[in-house]
Amino acid sequence: MKNPFTIGIAKEEKFCDRKEEIRNLKNFIQNGQNVVIYSPRRFGKTSLVKMVLKELEKKDKNFIGIYADLFPVSSYQDFIEIFSKAIIQSIGKEVDKSFFQKIKNLFKNIVPSFTVKPDGSFSISISINPSTSLETLLSDLFTGLEKYVKKNDLKACIVLDEFQEITTLKESKKIEGLLRNFIQEQEDISYIFVGSRRKLLVDMFTDKKRPFYKSSFLYPLKKIEKSEFVKCIISSFKRTEKVCSKSTAEEIYDLVDGYPYYVQKLSSIIWDLTDKKVTEKIVENALKTLIKMESIDFESIWINLNKSEKIVLKMITIYPEISPFSKEFLEKSKLSIGGIQKAISSLIKKDLIEKEDNLYLLTDPVMKHWIRGIF
Known part of the structure; x- marks a missing residue:
């Protein structure tokens, strides 16, 4: 049987609880409000926002969710490329004649090209004239998106994951100012700014001198309640014909202080080590394995202190x-x-x-x- 625990994006039955958070975020989006979601890294932020977008798209055919991961950005051109790709991918889930018609003349200075794969999916490449200014590119991107949304009578939500990474760019101050100007003019598009470098992200929205000051609701993502996570752990083992007692599931949660990523990863290691029933010895060995797995990351952090x-x-x-x-x-x-x-x-x-x-x-x-x- 397949291991029921995930350390990647949690989907469907692997998604645990977060009912209140899902409900709150849906309300924010449907009311056109912008939100800042922050927590330590690997806390489940990305899984949460993707789940929310998916549920809203399923419920409303006139809603589109756009997700862009800004973690890799090292230049403003990267930002434009990642953002424009995310928009194009959301407009067309599959490549067909209607898709190409939808994106025709979407942007003026941002030129996409496509490679269609055998399974019907596609990859996108973006061409940008190096002489085109940052202001022109951002204007092109936001104007094109807004026109598309209005023309097709849509509501949209844009998730900018690891948004604080734009502060590492040399043009960061200009980008923040331009983004705020464009975003505040849009009526049918809401934004969710997500980040794990919490101080950097929160400062962007709480510093009076910054363009995004008080422009969005601050929404810290908390740990999943112990009782709910314990239920998920027990049911995941049971679903795969293995037994994990309530007390053992509680111990798993406590050993990693309820940290979502580690609860999943420790549970995953325990599942692999378990034949039929989880024992204290298995949990002990699994924790040692987890520490060893993460030690390379910790050593790298330690060396740089x-x-x-x-x-x-x-x-x-x-x-x-x-x-x-x-x-x-x-x-x-x-x-x-x-x-x-x-x-x-x-x-x-x-x-x-x-x-x-x-x-x-x-x-x-x-x-x-x-x-x-x-x-």
């Missing part, structure tokens, strides 16, 4: 109940208050730690296991 950041991260992991600004923390770390403050600020920007109830915790629960294992 400076000495103070490593000390603070280690201290927060080993002594989570001690305030970083207490006398005890200072004595144990042998760092100055200034050094600790600087390290904490940097670790927050890197999304490695977060503040909760006046204490600082590691964002990644498996990295916490890894650090404890090496010290």
Whole structure:
């Protein structure tokens, strides 16, 4: 039997709970409101927004969902290419005569070309004249999309995943300003801005000096409720003729602090190791395997931290109940208050730690296991 757990985009029966979030996002979109969704990486944001778009498209034939992943952007040309491809792919799910008619003259300065695959799907290439200005390209993209939506009496929602990545571009300030101007003029198109580098993303919408200030609803994505996730774990094992008790499912959840990606991945490893019934020993071995799998990523992060950041991260992991600004923390770390403050600020920007109830915790629960294992 196929492993029922997923570490990719969760679909259909592999999608667990999020009923309230789905309902809220649908309401935002149907009311034409823009939303900022943020959480640690691999928290299920992409699965959630894709599920919402799919359900709305299924319910309303005059609705189109457009999803663009901006994580790879390294230039404004990349942004234009990714965004325009996403629009074209959403307009035509299949290549046929009507599709080519739909996109004819969609853009003036952005020229698409297609390669049709044997299964009916297609790949898109985008040509842009290097001399065309950023302003012209963005105007072309937004004007073309808006005209198409109005002409066909449609409602649309555009998801810009890892939206904060545009801040890494040298033209970022100009892009932010232009995007805000175009977006606020559109009537039938709503936007969902998604990101996992939370401070970077939230600052874009809460800093009074930034163009997107107070332009969207802030929507932090929380963990899936323990009771709901436990039900999903148990039912997934049962569906594949294996047994996982409620107490064991709760332990799986707790071992990774309910972190959605890790709950799925740990459950997946446990499923592979289980013949008929999950045991304590299987869970223990699976956790060791998970830590080992993730260690390459953690080692890469650790190597790129400076000495103070490593000390603070280690201290927060080993002594989570001690305030970083207490006398005890200072004595144990042998760092100055200034050094600790600087390290904490940097670790927050890197999304490695977060503040909760006046204490600082590691964002990644498996990295916490890894650090404890090496010290």
